[in-house]
Amino acid sequence: MEKLIGRNLNISVFISGRGSNLLSLIKYSKIKKSKIKINLIITNNKFSKGLEFAKKNKIKNYIINYSKKKEAEHKILEYLRKNKIDLICLAGFMKILSSSFIKKFKNPILNIHPSLLPRYKGLNTHRRAIENKDKFSGATVHFVTPKLDSGKIILQKKVRILKSDTEKTLAKKVLKIEHKLYPSAIEKILKKSSF
Numbered sequence: 001m002e003k004l005i006g007r008n009l010n011i012s013v014f015i016s017g018r019g020s021n022l023l024s025l026i027k028y029s030k031i032k033k034s035k036i037k038i039n040l041i042i043t044n045n046k047f048s049k050g051l052e053f054a055k056k057n058k059i060k061n062y063i064i065n066y067s068k069k070k071e072a073e074h075k076i077l078e079y080l081r082k083n084k085i086d087l088i089c090l091a092g093f094m095k096i097l098s099s100s101f102i103k104k105f106k107n108p109i110l111n112i113h114p115s116l117l118p119r120y121k122g123l124n125t126h127r128r129a130i131e132n133k134d135k136f137s138g139a140t141v142h143f144v145t146p147k148l149d150s151g152k153i154i155l156q157k158k159v160r161i162l163k164s165d166t167e168k169t170l171a172k173k174v175l176k177i178e179h180k181l182y183p184s185a186i187e188k189i190l191k192k193s194s195f
């Protein structure tokens with residue numbers, strides 16, 4: 001971690017779908033004070049809408065066939081090495097990375113998750129928060145470890161759940177805060193030496 005502090009970072013973003021968090025990271029990478037460059041986009045889904053952002057911004061992108069996970073991860077590691085990637089940002093990447101991949105990649109891997117972890121690891125976070133009549137939900141950026149959605153938390157932000165909220169309206173509110181949270185979490189790890 002220490003070796004990343006205060007220097008420019010080459011980032012690879014992994015996506016599976018819409019890619020709105022990818023877009024927020026691309027926008028952030030373009031502001032003057034930003035110390036990140038998005039060099040590589042990886043997806044397991046050739047229909048990811050997020051691939052359009054890769055193309056529009058001329059960012060190298062690879063569609064990886066995940067039917068054989070071991071081979072897929074081997075290929076990804078090769079691309080990461082070739083592109084000198086310092087940090088991976090999972091942004092709506094719906095595949096679980098193996099512990100061997102996490103170990104081999106040596107540098108940090110971050111994930112954004114649509115809940116206030118440790119509450120609601122896994123899927124259907126908004127539905128579960130509403131069903132449990134929670135007053136708040138939110139989003140979390142955390143380090144990725146082999147245990148799903150359980151790595152150290154970097155940053156979290158809350159939103160209030162209103163009685164009138166549905167899964168859809170809550171998802172929209174949370175997504176809006178995600179777009180600010182991910183860049184802020186990267187800024188935070190670039191400043192801080194110990195996690």
Ligand code: GAR
Binds near residue numbers: 017019092
């Ligand atoms: C985001 O809400 C992200 O938090 C969630 O998928 C969505 C992706 O949206 N990630 C997970 O659920 C991971 N477990 P996007 O493709 O528009 O960034």
